[in-house]
Amino acid sequence: MSDTASSLRTEGLSKSFGGVLAVDGATVELRDGKINGLIGPNGSGKTTFFNLITGMIKPDAGRVLYRGRDITRHSPHRIAHAGLGRTFQLCRIFPRLTVLENMLVAVRRTRLRELLAGLRDKGEVERARHWLRRMGIEHLEDAEARDLSYGQQKLLELAAVLMAEPELVLLDEPAGGVNPALIDRIVSLVRDLNAEGRTFLVVEHNMDMVMGMCDHVIVFDRGAPIAEGPPSAVREDPKVLEAYLGV
Amino acid sequence: KTDEPGGAQTPGRQTGPVKIGISLPLTGDFSEPGKGIQEGYQVWADQVNAKGGLLGRKVELIFRDDASDPNRVSSDYESLITQDKVNLVFGPFSSRLVIPAAKVAESYNMVFVEPAGAAKEVFEQGFKRLFYAAPAIASDHYNYLADYILKLPADQKPKTAAYASLDDPFAQGTAYGLRDKLAAAGIKTVVDEVYPPETTDFAPIAAKIAAAKPDIVVGGTQFEDSVGLVRALQELKVQPKLAAFSTGPTLAEFPAAVKGAVEHIISPVGWSATATFTGNQEMVKRYKEMFGGEANEDAANGYTVGQIVEAAVTAVKCVDPTKECQDKLADHIRQGTFDTVVGPLSFDDQGRPEQAHMIQQYVDGKVQIVLPESAKTADIVYPKKEW
Amino acid sequence: MVSLLLQGLALGVLTGGLYALLASGLSLYFGVMRVVMVAHPAFLFLGAYLTYTVHTVFGLDPFLALPVTVPLFFVLGVAVQRLLIARLAPENLAMMSVLLTFGIALTIEGLLGTFYTGSYKSVSMEYATRSLTVAGVHLPYDKIIAFWVAAITLVVLFAVLVKSRFGQSLRATIQHREAARLVGIHTERVAGYGFGVGLATAAVGGTVLALITPFFPASHWVWIGKLMAIIVVGGLGSVIGAALAAVLLGVVEGLVLVTVDATWATMMFYVFLFLALLVRPQGFFGGRLAHRF
């Protein structure tokens, strides 16, 4: 294991569903403290890759290393505790909980004392409000989450993930279905959070967003990386042009 | 303890009607026999009142429906005794309900004569005021049959027997009573099955019996399973020399359910419509007038309870729910012998009746009493015809 | 001993066939509608009682009741779905449907108890007590009949679901109601028919049941656990899985019955249920869907 500035590494990660090889021996290393982009055609295995990293599904082969520790096959909540947070491609929130409750669900540690502590623990609520404010939805804290518009739900999902203070944030299509003005806001948020030291891995089809925001881009095709590098380089890569950009 | 019910007797109450509290399973699993018992009680009350009542007071029956639920049966008796301040209580149906009910009665010092708690466990609870108003407890039901079998000449005597019994204290009690007697006399037990009440498919049990080829088959059954067993035995071509089942064959639906196979099936029965025991024919007649149909064993058992209590009350001349009076009643019942529609009855210290059940058999499609000799209406057929 | 085992095996297969029929409706409701129909056994016995009526009042062969009961149950199913199930909120359909159908089961039991009283009824036909003997193994005719009726019904059912236009629209409706409407499917009607078909199997099952076992209004409770165990082991919602599981459990039950005893035989259903959950929560034959619901 190298002691490079890598927070997350996967080695030969593979997963197949029935006959379909969704992720095929993916060896990937993220740039620590940077905004990493992950692009690739539909069905190239990006979401599956996320699910493997976060323990939602178990790989057939390969390893996931986080800060040098092998976290392969750990359960999702342990991985979350280790400092990984993620959003889902189709925004998932707890529809019948209020916005504030959605925020308070995130658990960082499982010490008994903390669990039994009152929900409305002052410090926690303050932190929750802080994140809601940064997302610009603090005025909605008492609304039930299902009543929010899609865009607001996306912001809430991100805010809730940040509640757990993850060091590495995985975003699955944060701009999908989101109105352009809001995309700008998400981009600037991600930039700010990154400046505060958080590493990002963002799956996105919105090329403007990826190219404009990311420091490092990884391109997937058929379940494995085919190219990586700074956006400018990736954009010119013939393999990428052929497989993904389709021009 | 002045708040004890009946503790403070007012003279006025002694002239009112004699209230008798009864909880019965009028709905739920035991609802059919429960209704039979109720009718028996009603026939009895009707006749008592026609004769001028108990100690000159009219009898009033207060019924509760316990829905076959033991929780309910105890709260029913509780409220009958404390709220309705009944003078006497009569028992419910089924050993399962009798035990919790008797507990309540016992704690209020009430005499508890019951028509249907035959399982031996009922009498092992230390109840001092409980009496079972039928000829015999479950394990003694087959006594006459056991005697008959054991007296058969050696060449006819069965050598092997198969037992299958429902997991129920009463049903098991009957089968095991016979099993223990036969086994002690050297008749080998080749199959001894207990099946849970959920059982619907009897073919595999029959298969086991078929494999053992027993000379006789005994079922400790209720209704559903007796039918199931008979059919399954038939299908698997088990042809024993004798087939006996408790309860099921005594019910009116039985012959229709098993069709021709009914012939020569044996079962213990505590009562017969044709017997001439005290009041039996009157009861049968009155029953028909009141309810249209033919009286059955359940109704007779209910009626028997009435007869016993009536005799005791008349003898000791009190019907109060007080401890003194109830003690007197209990003592009287424990010592006496009572003429009833099921014959003369007497009880041991635990309240067990000391007589025995008759044995019935379907002969030419009709129910006949075949044992004991003294009561028989037809000769027992052995070995039975094939089904 | 060997012949006893063979006998157990044969009976198990035959009984398993019946279980398959009885469980198929349950599997259907769940597979296509995400409804856990606790009332299915209650309807089975309603069917059995109707058969009984037809048999005793008109003296007809129980199977001649089918032309009446099958359409009747179909209509009943459509009504239950349209009037009751369709009103449940989709978010927690599976849960609420349990309670709703539990209520329906109680209702039916109460009505049966009122009209037919609590006593046992049974339909017995002459042919139902004879049996075929092959190599020392007795195969009761009633079980053979039950088995074939079950098999035929299942094949028909399966063909309908997989091949017919109706089957397709039924499945489409379940999977995405709005999209189904947009391709021209009358989703409400289809869902209703789906339920109707499920109940129609209960009519057939009820008749067969009437033929082989006596019944009373509360009999259905006994079946709930067994049938539920079967469909879970088979993989919730998979009609084929349920059929296979039914035969499997039928055989296991038969063998355990002849070798151990009845308590253990019944217990096998639950043992297998828990085994299935531990080893394969989606059921032995189930699809991916199973554990999502």
Add this chain to the structure above:
Amino acid sequence: MNTVLSLEDVEAGYGRAALVLRGLTVTVRAGEVVCLVGPNGAGKSTALKVASGLLTPRSGRVLLAGQDVTGLSPQRLLGLGLSHVLQGHSVFREMTVAENVRLGGFTVRDQARLNARIETVKELFPVVAERWGSMAGLLSGGQQKQVEFARALMLEPKVVLLDEPSMGLDPRNTQVVFDQIDLMRRTGVAVLLVEQNARRALEMADVGCVLDLGRVHITGPARELAADPRLGKLYLGGAPAT
């Protein structure tokens, strides 16, 4: 050009909750692409549902080819040549791609015609052909979208409602979708399009409508809207910083 589809002063909402559409009017002509843009929750999808009969408006009218179709079922409207691709994922997950596509032609009884359409659709969307036998629910998000699209085109509709068709699609597939829209326009089909990829959509659309809080606030030729600086800031997002 003649009006094919119009919503007139429509008010609609879900259940007893407050109104979502509050007097919406939109008109689409044959061979024209009308693009609805607006923030999340503005009521765009709701407008399409009213148009396709999935939701009955509380007041106002829906006209299809001059005929008042307010309150008719989707099945009827389908027969009149209207097709709707829902937002998000709406494939029949537990059915194969083949079954999904065939169901698109559910109302077609003529097998030959059905098969011809299937061939056409397969050509348009190679994934559909490739994964013909797979369970649709197992395809990736973008692949599913294409199956839906194929399904909607089975009937050669005259009016197509598309709700954010490019969401989740990779650039190449997005291009395929937009090419399709263009093709439909050229064959005289009327398209009512909802898109968050607004700049892109307005580039190719004929008419643009800005929808917010259940009403159309600005309507005009799409290109002009795209260039409107006010709008740009509020709805279309700033030009991405590079």
Add this chain to the structure above:
Amino acid sequence: MYAAMATSWNLLGGFTGYVSLGHSAFFGLGAYGTGLLVVRAGVPWVVALLASALLVTVFAVVVGIAAVRVRGASFVIVSIALVSMMNLVVQGWRSLTGGSTGLQVPSPFPDLHRGQTHMVFFYLFLALLALALASWWYVSRSRFGAGLRAIREDEDKAESLGVPTAAYKVTAFALSALFVALAGGLYAVWFGSLDPIFVFSILIGSYMVLMSLLGGVRHLFGPLLGALIVAPAGEYFLIALGETQIHLTATGLVLVLVVLFMPDGILARLTRRRAGPSIPDETAEQRLQGVAQ
């Protein structure tokens, strides 16, 4: 007693949305555990009560680990199976439990007469209810409770936010089993006779569900209110309609109506503050600004 049980049930059902029809299994085990310890081991009843509740909790943890692997409908089925299975075990294990004969537990207060005994137990049940209510209240305010509610809404999502869902569910399962077992144990010493068929009855389990649902699963006092309505209503139907089994029908219909029209319960009905979305209507201008910020 019912109120205490319904509230205990709600510790699982209300938070996690896992509907268990099988809680009577824990009731029965608690009852039998206590009874057996008193009768066979001669342990004082208080000790027996606590010990058996503890044992049941441990058992619930084990069962829970298997049972909560499945969601929704499968879980309901598993819970039903659990009851049937326990019933079989207790009936079958005749030498220990007395089988179908039942078990007779001596009264703990032989000197008190019945009325006084009832009062004592009334207060004991009241205390248990208070304890269950207090736990519910406490959990509902804790992060543990928030985690459980999150599980109800979206289990995978909760997991990805770091909620150890399996541990949470098992804990909730065991906790609610603990209280139900205590109720069962109290019942055993109070009532004195245990009969497997009635103690392990699905009906008891479904009463818990009905009460909770009727009152409102999301409210502290919901199950209590439900119990206060259901128990007397059951009595009423029995008395008013008695004789026949129509009262079952009445109960069934009430269940159907509750599920159809008040799936969130009476309290939810009464306390609902608003009809529409919980977000105040914004004006277009505010919205434009909001977006522009």
